[in-house]
Amino acid sequence: MPLVRTERLTKSFGALTAVNEVTFEVEEGSLHSVIGPNGAGKTTFFNLLTGQHVPTSGRILFDGHDITGTPPHRIAHLGIARSFQRTSIFPVLSILDNVWLAAFARQASWRGLAWRPADRYPELTRRALDVLGEVGLGEKAGLPAREISHGEQRQLELAIALAATPRLLLLDEPAAGLSPDETQKMVTLVRTLKGRYTIVLIEHKIDVVMSMSDRISVMHFGSVIAEGTPDEIRRNADVRRAYLGGIVAP
Amino acid sequence: MKPWVAILAAVVLLPVFVRHAIATEIWIFAIFGLGLNLLMGYTGLLSFGQATFFGSAAYVAGYLLKYYGINLFLALGIGVVVGAASAALVGYLCVQRSGLYFIMLTFALNQMFFFTAYQWTTVTGGEDGMPGIPRPSVLGLDIHGPLAYYATVAALFLLSLWVMQRIVESPLGKILKAIRENELRAEALGFDVPRMKLVAFVVGGAFSGLAGVLYAMLFGIVPLEAIGFVFSGNVVFATLIGGSGSLYGPVIGSFVFIWLSESVSAMWARWPLLLGVAFVIVVLFFRGGVVEAWARFWTWRAARRAPDRVRIDAPR
Numbered sequence A: 001m002p003l004v005r006t007e008r009l010t011k012s013f014g015a016l017t018a019v020n021e022v023t024f025e026v027e028e029g030s031l032h033s034v035i036g037p038n039g040a041g042k043t044t045f046f047n048l049l050t051g052q053h054v055p056t057s058g059r060i061l062f063d064g065h066d067i068t069g070t071p072p073h074r075i076a077h078l079g080i081a082r083s084f085q086r087t088s089i090f091p092v093l094s095i096l097d098n099v100w101l102a103a104f105a106r107q108a109s110w111r112g113l114a115w116r117p118a119d120r121y122p123e124l125t126r127r128a129l130d131v132l133g134e135v136g137l138g139e140k141a142g143l144p145a146r147e148i149s150h151g152e153q154r155q156l157e158l159a160i161a162l163a164a165t166p167r168l169l170l171l172d173e174p175a176a177g178l179s180p181d182e183t184q185k186m187v188t189l190v191r192t193l194k195g196r197y198t199i200v201l202i203e204h205k206i207d208v209v210m211s212m213s214d215r216i217s218v219m220h221f222g223s224v225i226a227e228g229t230p231d232e233i234r235r236n237a238d239v240r241r242a243y244l245g246g247i248v249a250p
Numbered sequence B: 001m002k003p004w005v006a007i008l009a010a011v012v013l014l015p016v017f018v019r020h021a022i023a024t025e026i027w028i029f030a031i032f033g034l035g036l037n038l039l040m041g042y043t044g045l046l047s048f049g050q051a052t053f054f055g056s057a058a059y060v061a062g063y064l065l066k067y068y069g070i071n072l073f074l075a076l077g078i079g080v081v082v083g084a085a086s087a088a089l090v091g092y093l094c095v096q097r098s099g100l101y102f103i104m105l106t107f108a109l110n111q112m113f114f115f116t117a118y119q120w121t122t123v124t125g126g127e128d129g130m131p132g133i134p135r136p137s138v139l140g141l142d143i144h145g146p147l148a149y150y151a152t153v154a155a156l157f158l159l160s161l162w163v164m165q166r167i168v169e170s171p172l173g174k175i176l177k178a179i180r181e182n183e184l185r186a187e188a189l190g191f192d193v194p195r196m197k198l199v200a201f202v203v204g205g206a207f208s209g210l211a212g213v214l215y216a217m218l219f220g221i222v223p224l225e226a227i228g229f230v231f232s233g234n235v236v237f238a239t240l241i242g243g244s245g246s247l248y249g250p251v252i253g254s255f256v257f258i259w260l261s262e263s264v265s266a267m268w269a270r271w272p273l274l275l276g277v278a279f280v281i282v283v284l285f286f287r288g289g290v291v292e293a294w295a296r297f298w299t300w301r302a303a304r305r306a307p308d309r310v311r312i313d314a315p316r
Helices: A042-049 A072-078 A095-105 A122-135 A150-163 A180-193 A206-212 A230-235 A237-244 B002-017 B020-042 B050-068 B072-094 B100-119 B146-169 B171-181 B183-189 B193-219 B229-242 B249-267 B272-285 B289-313
Strands: A002-013 A016-027 A031-035 A057-062 A080-083 A168-172 A198-202 A215-220 A223-228
Touching: A002 A042, A002 A198, A016 A042, A016 A198, A016 A215, A016 A223, A031 A042, A031 A206, A042 A080, A042 A168, A042 A198, A072 A080, A072 B183, A080 A150, A095 A122, A095 A150, A095 B171, A095 B183, A122 A150, A122 A180, A150 A168, A150 A180, A180 A198, A180 A206, A206 A230, A215 A230, A215 A237, A223 A230, A223 A237, B002 B020, B002 B146, B020 B050, B020 B146, B020 B171, B020 B193, B020 B229, B020 B249, B050 B072, B050 B100, B050 B193, B050 B229, B072 B100, B072 B193, B100 B229, B146 B171, B146 B193, B171 B183, B171 B193, B183 B193, B229 B249, B229 B272, B229 B289, B249 B272, B249 B289
Parallel strands: A031 A198, A031 A215, A080 A168, A168 A198
Antiparallel strands: A002 A016, A002 A057, A215 A223
């Protein structure tokens, strides 16, 4: 059974149909990439999965349950975590607190919410530090998040998503705006996550996507125009047209 | 630890230098500010209607004190509950909106409560206020004397400060700051943002309610102003001057505000001008109020001293 499945999922903003009847499945434990030109509706699709937008029509099934229209904070509790394309962190809080909050949110019980000192949750602090170590920010845990470089903020972005111990991890262009060096580091990092998490990855760098995805969906003007293994996608004529259509003369 | 020593010293020394009523008012206003600070400083919600909770608690507890002679603990408890309950009502409506609409809602609801109190003269006394509020004795101790009442209020202030410290250092404190910093991400992490804002409102309202009852017993009257928008503005003002978003900010702000308004006003009728200047300076240069100015002064001094030390060490 797939971990997540959408059925004819559609989102319209007025006359614009950003996501158009997308039917999509992700198998547990796989890395499924979503590619497509800018404005194809990839991020909107993520926003539907995480509840930030309510779909105009269609259904979302997570682990067999219909979660269509569930608000974002509940979706997070089901175990769906995401990273944002445009870095979305808590700038004034320390790096540790950024990640600690994600770990706290996912706890089954919020006992001591308003009374127990936050530094007396040793298991959460350890979890947060582990995750920071994993993304390579272990030594900067005490710094305010606004004081680190853009590349490091992207790592933090990923760490916040990981700290929630997600069952489904949605990564929205984790390497957005990174230098070639930093991109390489990020790719290596995502590769280490493969197999340990069920991942849906939005990425523009085609070689990266081809080399690590189990399956790829290609979006164009809100619709999925192709889906398959990297090899199948490489051979697909529609995909080439979508990517090159504006450039190649008829 | 150091701030607590300073505050304890201030609690002991204040009545020596300042009239007891003013000293008492400073700590009452500080409790009021602590509640607002949780909303404004920590959660980033500028509430212009804190007097709603302050005044409602003062009227309800004042009425029961006056006509039913309830004891002190009950009066304080009722104040806290009324403050929290009115904040829950107002907060529930306000957290549905954000930004300017939020601020206007807190203000408009405050006006609604104000005009209710203004019109309902049989209970509240309208413009004349509700006089004749007694100070019941507690556990056989008479707190009628100004100093005894000061001690009571100071003890309750210290308790409030301790409770607020626990709250802001708890996970809730971090969650509220996270909401202030980035609401969207806080929600994506799994925090029910409107619910958390409501919690901040209720806690803030409880503190305001406590302050309201103490205020009524201090002056023996609930004046109509206690539920008016000027009062709501004053506490925002005082908290900003002291430093919003830091635990001790509203305490310092209350001291500056009450002390200025009570002592300078006797000498100079145009004293609000001074407050205005202070406010402009804070907004332009020290967004974190006195607390930030203080911290910056010490880093500035440390930076100035550091080169000296190098010079002294150099010849060796």
